[in-house]
Each structure stands twice: as C-alpha cells, then as structure tokens.
Amino acid sequence: MLEIKNLHATVNGKEILKGIDLTINDGEIHALMGTNGAGKSTLSNVIVGNPAYEVTEGSITFNGKDLLAMKPEERAHEGIFMSFQTPIEIPGVSMTNFMRAAVNARRQAKGEEPLKSTDFLKIMREKRKLVEIDQKLMNRSVNEGFSGGEKKRNEIFQMAMLEPTFCILDETDSGLDVDALRIVAEGFNKLRTSETSAMVITHYQRLLDYIKPDIVHVLIDGKIVKTGGPDLALKIENEGFDWIKAEISL
Amino acid sequence: MKSEQQYIELYGEISNLIKQKSCDVMNKVRDAAFASFEKVGFPSKKVERYKYTDVDAYFAPNYGVSFNTLEVKPSKYIFRLAESPIDLSAYYNTIADNNDGITALNTAIAHDALVIYVPRNTKAEDPIQVDNWLRGNTSTMVNRRVLVILEQGAEATIIMNDHAEDKQRFLTTQVMEIFCKDNSHLDIYEIEETTPLCSRFSNVYINVERDCTVKHNSITLYNGQTRNLCDVVLKGENSEVTLNGCAIAGGSQRIDNNTLIDHRVPNCTSNELYKYVVDDKSVGAFAGKILVEKDAQKTVSHETNSNLCASADARMFTQPMLEIYADDVKCAHGSTVGVMDETALFYMRQRGVPEEEARMLLKNAFMGQVIDQIQLQPLRDKLFVKVEKRFRGELEKCDDCRLCK
Numbered sequence: 001m002l003e004i005k006n007l008h009a010t011v012n013g014k015e016i017l018k019g020i021d022l023t024i025n026d027g028e029i030h031a032l033m034g035t036n037g038a039g040k041s042t043l044s045n046v047i048v049g050n051p052a053y054e055v056t057e058g059s060i061t062f063n064g065k066d067l068l069a070m071k072p073e074e075r076a077h078e079g080i081f082m083s084f085q086t087p088i089e090i091p092g093v094s095m096t097n098f099m100r101a102a103v104n105a106r107r108q109a110k111g112e113e114p115l116k117s118t119d120f121l122k123i124m125r126e127k128r129k130l131v132e133i134d135q136k137l138m139n140r141s142v143n144e145g146f147s148g149g150e151k152k153r154n155e156i157f158q159m160a161m162l163e164p165t166f167c168i169l170d171e172t173d174s175g176l177d178v179d180a181l182r183i184v185a186e187g188f189n190k191l192r193t194s195e196t197s198a199m200v201i202t203h204y205q206r207l208l209d210y211i212k213p214d215i216v217h218v219l220i221d222g223k224i225v226k227t228g229g230p231d232l233a234l235k236i237e238n239e240g241f242d243w244i245k246a247e248i249s250l
Numbered sequence: 251m252k253s254e255q256q257y258i259e260l261y262g263e264i265s266n267l268i269k270q271k272s273c274d275v276m277n278k279v280r281d282a283a284f285a286s287f288e289k290v291g292f293p294s295k296k297v298e299r300y301k302y303t304d305v306d307a308y309f310a311p312n313y314g315v316s317f318n319t320l321e322v323k324p325s326k327y328i329f330r331l332a333e334s335p336i337d338l339s340a341y342y343n344t345i346a347d348n349n350d351g352i353t354a355l356n357t358a359i360a361h362d363a364l365v366i367y368v369p370r371n372t373k374a375e376d377p378i379q380v381d382n383w384l385r386g387n388t389s390t391m392v393n394r395r396v397l398v399i400l401e402q403g404a405e406a407t408i409i410m411n412d413h414a415e416d417k418q419r420f421l422t423t424q425v426m427e428i429f430c431k432d433n434s435h436l437d438i439y440e441i442e443e444t445t446p447l448c449s450r451f452s453n454v455y456i457n458v459e460r461d462c463t464v465k466h467n468s469i470t471l472y473n474g475q476t477r478n479l480c481d482v483v484l485k486g487e488n489s490e491v492t493l494n495g496c497a498i499a500g501g502s503q504r505i506d507n508n509t510l511i512d513h514r515v516p517n518c519t520s521n522e523l524y525k526y527v528v529d530d531k532s533v534g535a536f537a538g539k540i541l542v543e544k545d546a547q548k549t550v551s552h553e554t555n556s557n558l559c560a561s562a563d564a565r566m567f568t569q570p571m572l573e574i575y576a577d578d579v580k581c582a583h584g585s586t587v588g589v590m591d592e593t594a595l596f597y598m599r600q601r602g603v604p605e606e607e608a609r610m611l612l613k614n615a616f617m618g619q620v621i622d623q624i625q626l627q628p629l630r631d632k633l634f635v636k637v638e639k640r641f642r643g644e645l646e647k648c649d650d651c652r653l654c655k
Contacts, residue, residue: 048600051592076602088597092615101611102601109602141615158601 001026001197007058009046016042018222024197032201034219040201044168048082049075077109081164083155085171090142098142099161127160131187149180156187167198173207185210205237253310254291272361273332279343283357286348293351302535303477303506308449313391313421331363345427345455352451356393356425363395368404377407384414396426400434407437414444424452433461441469448474460486467494470505471640477506484518495524496620498640499532506535513546522553525620527613528564537569544575555585558616610641
C-alpha cells in the first residue's frame with residue numbers, strides 16, 4: 001500500500017527526516033514511537049502533503065502511484081486520512097457544510113454524482129452514531145468551542161465519513177481521558193476493514209492496548225532505528241528510549 | 251485642464267434646460283450649489299476624506315449626461331420630488347454638504363429626486379424596494395438624488411438595488427438625505443451589483459432625532475470603482491445607529507467606504523461593522539470616524555473593521571478613528587487585516603476539499619458575520635446565496651436582473 005524510500009525532508013530549511021525507509025502493506029497497523037522532536041509528526045505531514053514541509057530527497061508511492069506529485073486533496077481522494085494532533089478550528093464553516101464539500105469532492109474525483117442532500121444527512125446521522133458524537137456539534141463551526149475530547153472524536157467522525165484506506169493517527173491519544181480514549185479507539189476499530197492500514201503515532205502503550213499494532217518502529221533523530229513486534233512498545237513503556245540509543249551508540 | 255472644467259462648461263450650456271425640467275425646491279439652491287462646485291472642484295487626494303480615491307481620474311472621461319426623468323411606479327410611499335404633494339423645501343439640500351464637490355455637482359445638475367416619505371405613526375408593512383438599472387447606448391453619467399423622510403413614529407425597511415447593463419461605462423453620483431424624526435425606525439440596505447465598467451460616488455447624509463433606531467447596510471457585491479460616504483448625525487437622545495458594511499472586491503476593482511458618526515447629544519449608541527474581502531489586484535479602503543462631542547455623555551460606541559486579503563497583490567487601507575470630547579463614554583474601535591488561514595486551508599484540503607473550494611469556504615465564512623446581522627430574513631437568505639456565488643465567480647451577471655436576461 002505505502003512505500004517510503006530514503007525520505008529526507010526539511011521544515012524552514014532545517015532537516016528533520018534523514019532517510020526514512022518504511023513499507024506498510026494492506027491491512028497492517030504500524031505504530032511509530034520516538035522521542036520528542038524525532039520527526040514523527042513531520043513524517044505524517046509529509047505523507048499528507050502539508051505545504052509547510054519540503055521533501056528534499058526520496059520517494060513515497062501509494063498503491064503504485066507517486067504520492068509526492070499529488071496535491072493534498074488528491075492524496076485524500078486516493079484514500080489517505082490524517083487525524084490531526086491539534087485539530088483546526090474554522091470559524092464560520094459549519095461541520096455539515098465542511099463534510100458535504102469533502103464527501104462530494106471525493107465522489108467527484110471518483111466520477112460519481114454529488115450526494116443528494118437527504119442521502120448525505122442520512123449518512124451523517126449513521127456515522128455520527130457510530131462514533132458517538134453529539135448532533136449539536138454538527139451545526140457548529142468546525143471544531144469551534146469543542147472540548148479536547150470532542151475535537152479528537154470529531155476527527156474519527158470525519159474518518160467515518162470519508163472511509164479512507166490508509167489512516168494516520170497523529171497522537172490521537174494526547175489530551176484524552178481514559179474513557180474518551182476508549183471511545184475514539186473503539187470508533188477507529190469499528191471503521192476498520194481487513195484492507196485498512198494505519199500508522200499510529202503515540203508516546204504511550206495505552207492507545208496500543210486498544211489499537212493493536214502489527215509492527216512497531218522507533219524513530220530517533222529523523223531515522224527509523226529499530227523495528228519490532230508489539231512487545232517493543234511494551235518494553236519502551238517500561239524502560240524508555242535510552243537502551244535503544246545505547247544500542248545504536250548515539 | 252482639470253476634469254471639473256467640462257462640468258462647469260456643461261452647466262453653462264444646460265442649466266436653463268435643467269431648471270425648466272426641474273422644480274422650485276431644487277432650483278432654489280441650484281446656482282449656489284454650482285458656485286460652490288466651481289469654488290471647491292473635485293476633492294483631490296490631499297483632502298483627508300478622499301485620500302484613497304483619485305476622484306479626478308473618474309470624472310475626467312467624457313460621459314453623456316443623462317437627463318431622463320425617473321420612471322417611478324406610483325406607490326404609497328414613493329414619488330418624484332417634482333410631483334410632490336407636500337412642500338419639502340424644509341428637507342431638500344438641508345443636510346447635504348455642498349462643500350463636498352461631488353455633492354455640490356449633484357445638487358447643481360440633478361433635475362429631479364426620488365422621495366420616500368413615510369407619514370407620522372405609519373409602519374410601512376412591506377419593505378420598500380427601489381431597483382436602479384443603468385442602461386444606455388453610450389457611456390453615461392447619472393446623477394441620482396434621493397430624499398428619505400420618516401416622520402415621527404414612522405417605520406420602514408428600504409432596499410435599494412443597483413444594477414447595470416454590462417456593455418457600457420457608467421458614472422454615477424448619488425446624494426441621499428435621510429431624515430429620521432423622533433421615535434422612527436429605519437432599516438436601509440444599499441446593494442451594489444453592477445459591473446467593472448461602473449464608477450460610483452455616493453454621499454449619504456443621515457439625521458437622527460430622539461428615540462430612533464437606524465440601520466444602514468452598505469453591500470458591494472460586484473462593481474468597478476465605488477466610493478461611498480455615509481455621514482450620520484445623532485441629534486436626539488436615546489437613539490441607536492448601526493452601520494454595517496460588506497465589501498467584496500476582485501480583479502482590479504476598488505471599494506472605498508468613508509463614514510462619520512457624529513454624537514452630538516447624550517445617551518446614544520452606535521455600532522459599526524465593516525468587513526472586506528479583497529482578492530486579485532483589488533484595492534479596499536475603509537475610514538470611519540466616531541466623533542463624540544462634549545455634550546454627548548454616556549455615549550456607547552463600537553467600531554470594527556475586519557479585512558481579509560485573499561491574494562498577495564490585493565491592498566487594504568484601514569483607518570478607524572475615535573475623537574472624544576466628553577468624559578463619560580464607552581467607546582471602542584479597532585481594525586484587522588489578515589490573510590487566508592493556511593492551517594485551516596490545509597486541514598480542509600487533507601479532507602479532500604479542493605484548494606479553490608476551501609478558499610471560497612473561508613472567504614464566505616468570513617463575510618457570513620456581516621450577513622448574519624441582516625434582520626430581514628428573506629434578504630439575508632438571498633445574500634448568503636449571492637455572496638457565495640460572488641466568491642465562486644458566478645455573479646458577473648446579476649442573476650435576478652431584468653437587464654441580463
């Protein structure tokens with residue numbers, strides 16, 4: 001599904017990613033762990049095409065297509081979704097209008113007719129129930145006045161509306177209490193199909209109790225320095241990153 | 251030769267003709283207004299209130315001057331000044347400032363005026379709608395004069411729509427004098443939806459007596475060059491004035507709004523909100539002054555001008571002003587000029603919303619705040635649709651205008 005080769009990227013001229021190689025196959029869940037500033041968020045932003053990040057070397061292919069040649073919206077139409085670490089507030093744009101624009105743009109890209117208003121609202125209602133998000137939030141401006149938990153739940157709701165095949169969860173657990181975390185993770189699990197793959201960025205094992213990774217990577221200083229199974233996350237939870245740093249003699 | 255010379259010569263040639271077609275009320279002040287125009291000429295950019303618009307440049311081309319008499323459908327509250335059943339000399343040209351060259355020119359050559367008159371203790375149930383269509387076979391100058399009088403206890407909603415045929419150049423001057431007598435309530439909308447070939451100079455003067463509520467809404471959806479001046483004088487206590495402005499410019503359009511709210515008496519409130527979206531190479535200007543005179547204690551005033559520069563080449567000039575001579579008042583003023591929120595744009599694009607559509611949604615959301623202020627619900631709904639169409643570039647032909655069908 002996703003193949004990253006020798007990826008280098010800079011932000012404001014500073015090199016953050018220093019040669020990432022990563023392959024994620026259909027249906028796999030990869031966890032990405034690492035110290036603060038290691039480049040985890042940079043990697044996710046580069047995959048979704050955030051214009052603030054510049055790729056200086058390497059390639060990303062998604063289902064055989066050159067992802068780096070695509071605009072952010074085209075990547076979204078291909079089925080890539082990122083749950084933002086800090087979801088953005090957009091005053092004056094209602095959730096309903098926002099989702100309508102997003103869903104219909106995706107349909108148009110696939111050569112489908114825009115949804116009829118009644119059909120669209122019906123889908124909204126179904127997905128809303130699935131992720132247990134309050135109807136009153138749908139009439140408000142995007143994320144405006146939402147609590148931290150509501151914002152994260154809203155990300156999963158958008159995921160439900162857009163039915164992506166590859167999801168990036170960028171610290172979706174940050175700022176969530178245990179119950180909110182469970183609801184968000186269960187929402188994600190309900191939406192998953194056998195083909196859905198994901199990259200889960202987290203500092204803590206807790207999220208991985210709910211969203212079980214197949215493979216765990218450790219990112220330090222812009223490179224993946226260690227890859228292992230789910231037990232690697234447990235070991236990091238107990239012992240931190242120092243032993244890995246010692247292993248690679250940083 | 252400066253551009254006023256051709257108007258001075260024109261007046262010499264046609265003043266007799268104008269006087270014949272006109273009426274006593276207007277003719278009585280005509281020569282004095284012309285003398286004032288001869289003296290002051292068009293305001294140059296050195297005149298503080300005209301610093302953002304080069305008036306001379308717009309009046310320099312040779313336009314044919316239209317002296318067609320207004321076609322006014324007889325209606326309960328509307329008539330031509332020349333056919334007025336009542337003597338309006340106590341109103342006409344009493345608050346218009348003929349030291350302003352544009353007002354003086356309008357007073358000198360307008361040969362008739364549209365009067366909207368709502369009698370004492372009368373509520374005009376339906377909105378009074380005035381549609382102005384500019385049309386002609388050649389470049390045309392139009393001088394429009396309007397008198398709005400709400401007698402004591404009167405109530406009215408007035409909508410003035412400006413449309414233009416898209417093949418000709420039009421130069422419009424408008425002078426509107428609005429009188430709100432004690433306990434009257436006015437909600438007036440001026441909506442411009444013309445073409446890039448139109449130049450508009452509008453001077454509106456509003457006199458507000460006691461216990462009134464007055465809302466003036468200036469909406470520029472599509473235009474060429476627009477200069478709107480709005481002067482409000484609060485002369486009676488316990489009145490409330492609201493000025494709302496929505497200005498959308500793209501291409502090489504220009505929109506210059508200049509307002510003055512003069513608090514002369516105590517216990518009045520004024521609220522002003524003007525919002526602009528300037529795109530492409532367009533230019534927007536806003537200068538708004540709140541003047542609180544020394545007797546105007548307990549004044550409450552709030553002025554905001556917020557602007558979105560949607561392109562790197564668009565320009566916005568903003569000048570909110572407060573001048574206070576009383577010591578027990580509550581006044582605030584402010585302005586912002588911002589660019590598109592890149593993080594919001596990216597967030598929407600990540601969800602699959604194409605960049606153009608995302609920009610449109612943000613511009614629309616920004617302007618929504620002013621449109622939300624509109625009390626007349628059918629008009630508010632219509633304007634939401636129109637503003638969105640405007641941002642989609644679908645308003646180049648006005649969709650409900652007879653001329654474009």
